[in-house]
């Protein structure tokens with residue numbers, strides 16, 4: 628896929644989430660995260676995401692907090708957990 632931000636086009640490999648099989652989407656991480664563009668599985672039904680919330684301590688009940696499956700293209704498409712809130 629081609630991901631465009633701030634007038635810069637970045638070519639990213641197409642990846643499907645290994646947990647749910649959905650195509651992953653490009654997301655530009657906040658500058659203070661230290662990441663650039665990452666690939667994220669945004670599927671709310673993804674087993675990886677749904678199973679993650681019980682691993683989070685002190686989770687607020689009124690907030691959907693979980694770890695989405697993500698890949699970092701800057702790091703050889705290495706998988707990591709992106710903690711996501713209130714989507």
Ligand SMILES: [Zn+2]
Nearest residue numbers: 644647668673
């Ligand atoms: Zn998934």
